Amino acid sequence: MKSFATILALSASASAHMLLAFPEPFATNDNGPVNSDGSNFPCRTTNFDKAANPIKAGEKLTVRFKGGATHGGGSCQFALTPGKTPTKDSQWKVIHSVIGGCLTSEDGNLSDNAGDDAATPVDVTIPADLPDGDYVFSWSWLNKVGNREFYHNCAPVRSSGGKGSDVQAALGGKPDMFVANLPPAECENPAGQDFKFPNPGESVDTGSSAAIGDKLTGSGCEAMQKFGRGNGQLGSPAAPGGGNNSSPAPSAAPTAAPSAGPTAVPSNPGGIFAPSASSAAPQPTQTPTTPTIPNNPQNPPVNGTGVPCTNEGAVVCIGTNQFGLCDHGFAVPMQLAAGMSCSNGAITRRSIRRSPRGHLARRHGSRRI
Secondary structure (H helix, E strand, O other), rough: OOOHHHHHHHHHOOOOOEEEEEEOOOOOOOOOOOOOOOOOOOOOOOOOOOOOOOEEOOOOEEEEEEOOOOOOOOOEEEEEHHHHOOOOOOEEEEEEEEEEOOOOOOOOOOOOOOOOOOOOEEEEEEOOOOEEEEEEEEEEEOOOOOOOOOOOEEEEEEEEEEOOOOOOHHHHHOOEEOOOOOOOOOOOOOOOOOOOOOOOOOEEEEEEEOOOOOEOOOOOHHHHOHHHHOOOOOOOOOOOOOOOOOOOOOOOOOOOOOOOOOOOOOOOOOOOOOOOOOOOOOHHHOHHHHOOOOOOOOOOOOOOOEOOOOOOOEEEEOOEEEEEEOOOOEOOEEOOOOOOEOOOOEEEEOOOOOOOOOOEEEEEOOEOO
């Protein structure tokens, strides 16, 4: 248990905070979290005039951070939304989650230096079927200790080498970014736990030393998810953890491929990718296009699998071992993780198991950070 003095010290280190360092983000006036009223969401800026960072579909992007106020680590998500200029209607689709140990597994802060680059980098795999074009990449963070805050930093990216032509098929089945603490009085993840996202997606790193918990307080958590869901135009996932292998059936005809040719990728992108890209990438003259999104959002399957509901966006308990999110009048049953239960629209943990200190372990594969 941390002392009261330690918590105060963490709370007082606001000048250090944390920032996304790579991919290079949009410019902001400060390095703090999103305003508690959500007024500067998304991305904490309105200055979106910045050259895109090149990324490669199907390859790993090593995300780096700047700052020493790591607040004991915590949990974070990495998401994409199509286009160049994000708005409050943008839907943020999660491509990777870290549960515990995001930025660090150390207690407290690494330093009080805003320029510190010692935070733990995170490898994020860009979906292989992501259509070529412009997107906004984001890092969101729920810190473990200190003030109850929500961080959201964004960077313009331009993807190339994708195997797909339909952005809805590539991203629609992935979970929406989870949001809390906007403001904490309405939905707060309590300090001291590495928050376990209700639906982290399929690509997940979990800290073996994490104090995992899913407790939330406040009556506004369901409504707060509108920040991540936006206008819902990309659709909703059918089940937790099915992001990479399952996409909801589209309600409209398949989207045509972007009208322009493949997006140009500079020969020296300045990032860290694996495997490495060719140093002699072609340089087409066409202007890259934003991937096309169908006019009608996808609906979750309702033929024999959906449970009728009326409270749009609310958590629906289906027995004690399943839950769903009310979407377009139906909630698709989703199995709860072991040790979890659902009652009166709230998902709770029956008991919390703490693991020994260690490194982050990826759910699929043996990679450790």
